[in-house]
Amino acid sequence: MARLIRTEKEVEGRYEEVWLVVEEDALDQWPQGPREVVGRPATRVDGFERARGEAVYTADLQLNGMLHTAVLRSPHAHAQVRRIDVSKALSLPGVHAAIGPGDIPQLTDHCGFQGAAVAAVCADTFAQARAALRAIDVEWDVREPLLDPDEAVRRGALLAEPRVRERGDFERGLAEADVVVTGEFRTGTVLHNSLETHQAVVQWTGDGVDVHISTQFIWGIRDEVSSELGLPRDKVRVVCHYMGGGFGAKNDAGDYTFVAAELAKRTGRPVRCALTRREENLAAGNRNATVQRLTIGATSDGKLTALGGDYVNAVGWDGWLAPTDGPLHMLYACPNVRSTLYGAKLNTPPMKAFRAPGFVEGTFGLETLLDELAAKLDLDPLELRRLNHADRDASDDRPYSSKNLLECYRRAQAHWDRRHDVRSRSTDTVKRGVGTASQIWYGGGGPPSYAWVRVGSDARATVVTAMQDIGTGTKTAMAQIAAEELGIPLEHVTVSVGDSARGPYASISAGSSTTPSMGPAVRAAAADARRQIDEIAEQRGTPDAPIEEVVSLLEDAQILGRGARGPNPTGMQVLTFGVHVAEVAVDVETGEIWVDRVAAIHDVGRVINPLGASSQIEGGVIQGIGHTLSEERLFDPRTGAILTTTLDAYRLPTIADVPEIVTELVDVPDEHLTNLGSKGLGEPPIVPVAAAIANAIRDATGAEVRQLPITREELLRALHEAAERDRRGAAAPV
């Protein structure tokens, strides 16, 4: 019987209470360990169509009569459009329509960042549209930009009220400490730079609209477009069969969707609006820079007594406060924790979620300073982390639904023990060392999500759900779950996704939530189909007959199963855990850093596809190495002009930058979480990378790096500071 319940939903650390209709979720979890299909390595079910270039991404879609759009974006960090005339663009060859400020809310004459959308033109070709932009007459009133986050806090230029969180008594905790360490940490702005840029193709059909879009959330786009355009929700069809990367930047519709919708309406044609790579580097979101002023107090035997942090998120012109303070409150058992988090409103492009937003930045500061504490206390850094392990949720005392961090530490020991050998290979100029850092993050997923499973007389099954596979291998994992539950080979399962008109509501692919949200719904749907097949077998008097035999009499009839995601366990904290061990070599004369090896050990509950999981961990580690060593969006501190708008200037990791990466998963199902016991893995692997590398640099050289990326300039500064400290230490009376 259906029941209406109120339950908690979490996406990337933001909680809300939602109403939910639950059907009986009576399935017991499978026992721990690999099954016939689940838990065994599977290659991607859509691997060949992607590899052969057959997969049609939004970027590849060509509709009859389709027009192309170019968007005029503010070249200034802060400017008012004094006067604009788009009419001249209309007379140029191929141009069909032009719109400007006032036509739709997404086009503005008050530009708070470089890249703000001001006007748009659509034409038969993109080249014609771009040429027509130059004919648009704009008079700018250029204003002074606000660019410094600390200055924004001083002026009260904030996007939200400062967020203050405290448990226990921080001051008392400091008074109880035998040792106190403090540090100011900075992290830079980094960009998602998915290889498929943000884009949409919009076509009005009858009394509704079709939106083809490169997105992480088909149903979120449907709601956003329906609300913005004033259409009933089911009159908005959202389609995304394949998409070329998101990493958090493609959770919402963006200006391009509404520009395309308006131009499509005006012209009666399908309209594409696709960001160029240079626009992508301005207006598609970023992981915002942060400033972190941290304090750790501990007893002489290493027990944490106080953790304090003042955080400034350099959010930009728009965005939300990513939980940079999260790790401080959640990673360790410490009775006294206090933090203040400011969100600076600046004349820089808006932030968007980026793979574990806030936690990547906050973990760098906390875990790096923790190693300074370990050095002061002369304690083994891994031992210090074990010593402060939290047995219950440190922030609100709830029990964890499951936690195997100590097992992760145990498995990390073998990698950690390599440090003596690694250090001994140092030379006079190239120093080697090993560092570690812990990971905590969300990843439990939640309801609602639905799936249908249909089985034909050939005993082949199709899973239907309107989710998106953003490249994480979700379709493959869902096929494995259905095959396992139905008892048929993986090759006999097809997964149909990507179209809101052709399947039920499905989860966002963000917040490490796709597998834990969708997987239980798919399993429930497959179990519903299986139950019907078993009933038929029973009626035929052949209860033990193989499924192929039972369904073979169906001819064109089909077995239809449906399933829904049940609620998360009440009163429990569902989180993911892990630890990394990094090995580096540092040239102390030139400041060059090589990451030689990273061991990544994670606990995300049951693993569905160990092959896909290892790929995702490797990808997270590599993106983390980019954040740590090479990636940074730079701007002119005087004008705010963005200096890195190409993939030449913005330095993504290449294959030549990749170290040896060892991945390991604890693979114990979370017994309290759904019928699967699986959590998400998209984000955890990027979280501890920077801190593990910074700690390895300290181990190798004694240098205390304080900012990301760790440029040669920063490393040489830290080396110089360490040398000064040694000199003073040697000169000081004992």
Next chain:
Amino acid sequence: MPSVEVNGHPYDVEAAVGTTLAEALRDELRLTGTKIACAEGHCGACTVLVDGTPALSCITLLHALDGARVTTIEGLRDHPMVASFVRADALQCGFCTPGQIVSAVALVEATPDPTSDEIRHAMAGNLCRCGAYPKIEEAIRTWRD
């Protein structure tokens, strides 16, 4: 009007002077396996073979190619490198993958058993934001398995 051979078929492509090879392939011939991710020669997603040599089709002008032989990912669909990429899980979102495979094919045609350094050198111009690199290296190392 330049004549080019694409995947073994001759074409007289009608396109304005200044049209890039990538635009001609995608917009005129509708071969959308060749992806454009930066359109300025920085990322390698648009890699095709021109007379057997990898070329960045987004910055190669069509009119400079009169008489050339072009091979795109569509022309390599049965090459063992494709199966090797799938087997090794050397793709995630897949947007860079056709370009990766074209570059990889060019490498192994010249050097059938490339070393790790040779792979890294030949493939460093093909960016993958998902970070499938370890498995791309594995796929190229094991392409004949």
